Amino acid sequence: MRVPLLNTAQRFCPQITVMIALLLSACGGGDDAGSGGGSPPPASAVLQSISVTPDPFTTGVGITRRLTATGTFSDGSKALLGTNATWSSLTPSIATVSGGLVTGVSLGAASVSVSSSGVSKTVSLNVTSNAWAPAGTMLKQLSVFPMTLLTNGKVLSSGGDALAGDAEIYDPVQESWAGAGAPIVRVGHNSTLLASGKVLVAGGQNHTQNVASSTTYDPTSNSWSTPSAPMLSGRSGHTATLLPDNSVLVAGGATFPLAAVPSEERYNPTTDSWSAVALMGIPRLWHTATLLSNGKVLIVGGLALPSTTLASSEIYDPVANSWSPAASLAVARNNHTATLLSDGRVLVVGGQATSGNPNAPLSSAELYDPATNTWSPAGTLASARWGHAAIVLPSGKVLVMGGSAATLNGALASAELYDPATNTWSAAASMSTPRATPAAVRLQSGVVFVCGGGTPGQPTTCDYYW
Numbered sequence: 001m002r003v004p005l006l007n008t009a010q011r012f013c014p015q016i017t018v019m020i021a022l023l024l025s026a027c028g029g030g031d032d033a034g035s036g037g038g039s040p041p042p043a044s045a046v047l048q049s050i051s052v053t054p055d056p057f058t059t060g061v062g063i064t065r066r067l068t069a070t071g072t073f074s075d076g077s078k079a080l081l082g083t084n085a086t087w088s089s090l091t092p093s094i095a096t097v098s099g100g101l102v103t104g105v106s107l108g109a110a111s112v113s114v115s116s117s118g119v120s121k122t123v124s125l126n127v128t129s130n131a132w133a134p135a136g137t138m139l140k141q142l143s144v145f146p147m148t149l150l151t152n153g154k155v156l157s158s159g160g161d162a163l164a165g166d167a168e169i170y171d172p173v174q175e176s177w178a179g180a181g182a183p184i185v186r187v188g189h190n191s192t193l194l195a196s197g198k199v200l201v202a203g204g205q206n207h208t209q210n211v212a213s214s215t216t217y218d219p220t221s222n223s224w225s226t227p228s229a230p231m232l233s234g235r236s237g238h239t240a241t242l243l244p245d246n247s248v249l250v251a252g253g254a255t256f257p258l259a260a261v262p263s264e265e266r267y268n269p270t271t272d273s274w275s276a277v278a279l280m281g282i283p284r285l286w287h288t289a290t291l292l293s294n295g296k297v298l299i300v301g302g303l304a305l306p307s308t309t310l311a312s313s314e315i316y317d318p319v320a321n322s323w324s325p326a327a328s329l330a331v332a333r334n335n336h337t338a339t340l341l342s343d344g345r346v347l348v349v350g351g352q353a354t355s356g357n358p359n360a361p362l363s364s365a366e367l368y369d370p371a372t373n374t375w376s377p378a379g380t381l382a383s384a385r386w387g388h389a390a391i392v393l394p395s396g397k398v399l400v401m402g403g404s405a406a407t408l409n410g411a412l413a414s415a416e417l418y419d420p421a422t423n424t425w426s427a428a429a430s431m432s433t434p435r436a437t438p439a440a441v442r443l444q445s446g447v448v449f450v451c452g453g454g455t456p457g458q459p460t461t462c463d464y465y466w
Helices: none
Strands: 047-053 064-066 068-073 078-080 086-089 095-098 101-104 108-116 119-127 132-137 147-149 155-158 161-171 176-186 190-193 199-202 214-218 223-225 239-242 248-251 264-268 273-277 288-291 297-300 313-317 322-326 337-340 346-349 362-369 374-385 389-392 398-401 415-419 424-428 439-442 448-451 461-465
Touching: 047 108, 047 119, 068 108, 086 095, 095 108, 132 176, 147 190, 147 439, 155 176, 155 199, 176 214, 176 223, 190 239, 199 248, 239 288, 248 297, 288 337, 297 346, 337 389, 346 374, 346 398, 374 415, 374 424, 389 439, 398 448
Parallel strands: none
Antiparallel strands: 047 068, 064 101, 068 078, 086 108, 095 101, 108 119, 132 461, 147 155, 155 161, 161 176, 190 199, 199 214, 214 223, 239 248, 248 264, 264 273, 288 297, 297 313, 313 322, 337 346, 346 362, 362 374, 389 398, 398 415, 415 424, 439 448, 448 461
């Protein structure tokens, strides 16, 4: 993923205009949203009808989503019914309901009923698979931002606006966004969940320069704090990896203006400080970093400035604080994804073969085996793409979604599934909105949650996939 340098007079827009563009890059129980006992109507008003949202409504097997009942009263007022409503399932073998929370049991069509004060409403729904569904709207139009799944099941988005900044929290139970303390004024940064449950946000770019500052978010107090010392080097297009000792390795990236960062560093949450570590063999940006099951970090591909796309890989040993070469990719690539599979192998997908404009998106995929230090082919995507997102599903398959087929103006809505058992790809349902450089996480329920991305433009809508 990458974004251009920013003009102070314009709002950030994720569209690559020049070759030197920088990368700045379960739901559970609860009452109806905003309800408790519902909003009481005037004493003289009589409930006349009930409406239920969202409509249409879908969910998946084992997945819980919320229906909200709103009453219309004789004086024309409307109010959430909350706990004043009684819910029941007419097809419990397909879906159950409790307090407006619907859980899929098996695939098929289902109906639930809600009643209050002698008025009732029946709602039809579907329990589906390989499906996308709307999942709320962000508070602000943002670009090139990370999302982090918190230990409480909520999702933090940080930054995404180089002028005014932003930070938001998504609640999967309510399917809604709220502000998350002080705004983060940066794009193209990283966010890393620490063992403490706090989130480290590091690097990126504001509207004039790369930033060396880092900050941590505490979900318990919904507050931000700044570490005692900044990073040793401001950078964007870098990676940040949580290591087994709970420190964070920051590797690669570029400075402002475009120049490779010739240093790697490590954040120690115990001392709240940064320190230099051994250097990578080749300075790079727009690469990937994957924590292997042996505790080491695999760095793959990327761009060596000014314009060389890399096939090389390197491995960082945090115990020895040393780097060693790993086997090279068959195809050089940058702006790809790297996903750790359940068997310890790493799936690398798509990316760009060049750094120019127009770009050269890739449809190839490769598998890295740490046991043998070898790469092997992993099939071919139906659509070449870069700047996409990739998430491992509970089934072990990998969902690849969005990205771009050319510049960010070529944003894709398509999604594809990789099956490690057969080493093959198949089509998944397409997103409702094309998204280049989307942000995605897997919720505690197993549902994939995706937001943002250029279309061109920055959609505020989010989607679920199951």
